[in-house]
Amino acid sequence: MSDKLKKPRQKIVIFASGSGTNAENIIKYFRNSEEIEVAAVFSNKKFSGALERAHNLKVQALHFDRKAFYDTHEVLNILKDMKPDLIVLAGFLWLIPSTFIKTFPNKIINIHPALLPRFGGKDMYGSRVHEAVIESKEKESGITIHYVNEKYDEGNTIFQTSIPIEDGESAQNLASRIHKLEYKHFPEIIQQTLQQQDK
Structure with missing residues (x-):
């Protein structure tokens, strides 16, 4: 196929607040793809590992503050110019404004380190989730990838997978095992979601 007839690559924009291991994994997964590219990583923390990675x-x-995200629509306007095919939240802790959701309907997805609807909602992130799962004496945990709506962790589920919790397992060990699930499945589900859009 000639260059003139090649379809433009679908664009992903990642939002992350923390160390950025999921963001890095996604970038590397699509690094040599001819169909999909990671166009940018946005973070609300100036010195986050996600931006460094x-x-x-x-x-x-790109770093932004609360005013640019919620008040001036600066971040939204940048996204409009970039025209991403999918916005991926990979450990992003702020609630997404309704203006984003209306501008990019069914184009914002999130990963949560538990089996929603349990152990979700505001302030349920990172180690807090795994500690709550262990304290509740759950038999299993896992990940949920879902569309984003105006409430924390309540959008329609795209994908879930689970692992059994081992006897006497610590929250730290569970977190490590959940991370492996995220690294394995998140890029694959991103790719599948984009392929569905492209049909």
Whole structure:
């Protein structure tokens, strides 16, 4: 196929607040893809690991504050210009404004380190989730990938998978095992979601 007839690559924009291991994993997964590219990583934390990882992998890295996100629509306007096919929340802790959801309907997805609807909602992230799961003496945990709506962790589920909790397992060990699930499945589900959009 000639270059003129090649379809433009579908664009992902990642939002992350923390260390950025999921963001890095996604970037590397699509690094050599001819169909999909990670166009940028956005973070609300100026010195987040996510921005450093993006910079090291030569992906555009952008920091923003609460005013630019919620009040001035600066971040939304940048996204409108970029025209992403999918916005991926990979450990992003702020609630997404309704203006984003209306502008990008069914184009914002999130990963949560538990089996929603249990152990979701505001302030349920990171180690807090795994500690709550262990304290509740659950038999299993896992990940949920879902569309984003105006409430924390309540959008329609795209994918879930689970693992059994081992006897006497610590929250730290469970977190490590859940991370492996995220790294394995999140890029695959992103790819499948984009392929569905493209049909």
